[in-house]
Amino acid sequence: MQVAGVGFGPSNLALAIALRECRPAGTGAVFFERQPSFGWHSGMLLDDATMQISFLKDLVLLRNPVSSFSFLAYLHDRGRLADFINHQTLVPSRLEFHDYLRWAAERVGGVVRYDSEVLAIRPVSGDGVVDQLELVVRDGAHREPYVCRARNVVLATGLRPRLPDGVRASDRVWHSADYLHRLAGLPPEATGSFTVVGSGQSAAEITNDLMSRFPEATVHAVFPRYGYSVADDSPFTNRIFDAAAVDDYYLAAPPVRESLMNYHANTNYSVVDLDLIRALYRRQYQERVRGVDRLRIVNVSRVRQVRESGGGVSVDVEYLPTGERTDLRSDVVVFATGYRPLDPRPLLGELMEFVELDDDGMVRVGRDYRLCTSDKLTCGIYLQGGTEHTHGISSSLLSTTAQRAGHIVESLTASTPQ
Ligand code: FDA
Numbered sequence: 349m350q351v352a353g354v355g356f357g358p359s360n361l362a363l364a365i366a367l368r369e370c371r372p373a374g375t376g377a378v379f380f381e382r383q384p385s386f387g388w389h390s391g392m393l394l395d396d397a398t399m400q401i402s403f404l405k406d407l408v409l410l411r412n413p414v415s416s417f418s419f420l421a422y423l424h425d426r427g428r429l430a431d432f433i434n435h436q437t438l439v440p441s442r443l444e445f446h447d448y449l450r451w452a453a454e455r456v457g458g459v460v461r462y463d464s465e466v467l468a469i470r471p472v473s474g475d476g477v478v479d480q481l482e483l484v485v486r487d488g489a490h491r492e493p494y495v496c497r498a499r500n501v502v503l504a505t506g507l508r509p510r511l512p513d514g515v516r517a518s519d520r521v522w523h524s525a526d527y528l529h530r531l532a533g534l535p536p537e538a539t540g541s542f543t544v545v546g547s548g549q550s551a552a553e554i555t556n557d558l559m560s561r562f563p564e565a566t567v568h569a570v571f572p573r574y575g576y577s578v579a580d581d582s583p584f585t586n587r588i589f590d591a592a593a594v595d596d597y598y599l600a601a602p603p604v605r606e607s608l609m610n611y612h613a614n615t616n617y618s619v620v621d622l623d624l625i626r627a628l629y630r631r632q633y634q635e636r637v638r639g640v641d642r643l644r645i646v647n648v649s650r651v652r653q654v655r656e657s658g659g660g661v662s663v664d665v666e667y668l669p670t671g672e673r674t675d676l677r678s679d680v681v682v683f684a685t686g687y688r689p690l691d692p693r694p695l696l697g698e699l700m701e702f703v704e705l706d707d708d709g710m711v712r713v714g715r716d717y718r719l720c721t722s723d724k725l726t727c728g729i730y731l732q733g734g735t736e737h738t739h740g741i742s743s744s745l746l747s748t749t750a751q752r753a754g755h756i757v758e759s760l761t762a763s764t765p766q
């Protein structure tokens with residue numbers, strides 16, 4: 349196999365399409381995905397949620413504007429092109445974009461093995477150099493894990509849910525990533541009160557959803573900020589998500605990278621769409637007019653401890669200005685406390701001895717997303733995600749997915765000509 353992809357979310361889906369379009373003679377590619385079928389953050393597929401990005405930044409358009417895998421081609425295929433145009437929006441619902449991604453995934457389905465988790469990637473030596481990689485794969489069809497050899501691997505395993513230290517997920521303590529899955533199993537007697545921790549997009553969407561879904565329930569929103577902060581999606585700033593910004597970031601010295609990250613973190617982290625902030629405020633205000641006070645903002649506060657007892661959860665909350673502690677009790681606590689970036693080290697295991705590290709112990713990555721390795725390893729190991737330190741803030745997002753897939757195909761072609 350020339351290329352093995354680990355994970356089949358939007359990043360490796362875009363790569364599968366790019367391989368098909370750029371190397372039609374046959375790519376020798378296979379992609380392993382641990383989910384039983386295609387799914388993109390399905391625990392957060394809320395009815396009202398919209399995309400955080402223009403549909404023009406789909407899987408292909410910025411690489412190949414005439415691709416048959418574009419969002420517009422999908423709309424045409426579904427018979428909704430005119431209706432979408434009349435909708436006059438650049439940001440489809442997450443449900444619709446999910447359907448687009450699934451449509452595209454089905455069209456390249458032949459290269460994907462679902463229900464297949466890659467457990468490890470190991471070096472295979474020949475003549476003193478590592479010229480093959482061995483992926484250890486567990487799937488539903490085999491009793492034991494099996495191995496698959498490849499010349500190149502592309503890791504696109506996505507973000508990992510982050511819970512505060514000491515917090516463990518359970519039936520009553522959830523991470524936002526599992527929100528809809530957990531909600532489906534919630535007994536009716538556990539729907540009187542909720543605590544949502546965090547003030548990012550996930551927290552605001554879940555708070556809004558709980559308020560709508562359970563009109564009698566009280567919802568405590570706990571976060572360290574004073575109020576929800578708005579996501580900066582203004583036009584000049586939005587250029588930070590362009591491919592040109594990736595070039596600039598990649599060339600910049602570490603202090604410049606750090607300042608760019610700090611200046612523009614509010615385009616993505618711990619921020620919320622203004623429309624949603626306004627909707628939450630309006631809802632709280634209107635309820636107060638009616639004498640109801642069920643959205644309780646617990647601001648400038650951090651969760652210090654969580655304890656489950658007697659069919660509920662107690663959250664020990666510190667009010668940061670005074671250090672005062674309050675015991676907040678609710679039926680369920682949802683931690684919308686964000687994600688950790690892709691970390692290639694656990695999967696690469698002993699291969700890490702061939703990978704170059706920078707002064708901060710982070711992996712060195714080429715502009716073409718290929719890990720920098722010693723000359724004792726001639727295989728390509730590519731990252732889609734986990735490159736914020738080298739390629740900037742768009743690394744975990746969809747903004748440059750189409751172009752990144754193109755860069756990787758070019759690099760694969762240059763290093764392993766057919
Ligand atoms: P993604 O996480 O989508 O996919 C990784 C895949 O790898 C998963 O399917 C997983 O099952 C699989 N996998 C992991 N380990 C594996 C293993 N060992 N073996 C086999 N398979 C494995 N960004 C944006 O630009 N616009 C937006 O609107 C949004 N919206 C959004 C909503 C929500 C709720 C979240 C949490 C995030 C976003 N994002 C976003 C950011 C998000 O990271 C991005 O949209 C993509 O999901 C990135 O695609 P990837 O394919 O890299 O990861």
Ligand code: NAP
Pocket residue numbers: 392397398399400442512524545546547548549550551553570571572573616617618619649650651684685686687
């Ligand atoms: P996030 O932006 O990283 O926000 C995490 C939040 O948790 C922050 O407000 C953080 O506070 C808070 N937090 C962390 N630990 C805490 C603690 N101990 N006590 C209280 N608060 C704590 O995560 P996210 O909202 O999940 O967003 C992640 C990504 O997913 C973003 O790219 C976002 O755009 C995307 N997303 C998109 C959609 C959509 O497309 N509709 C929906 C949801 C998410 P600080 O202020 O201290 O950081």
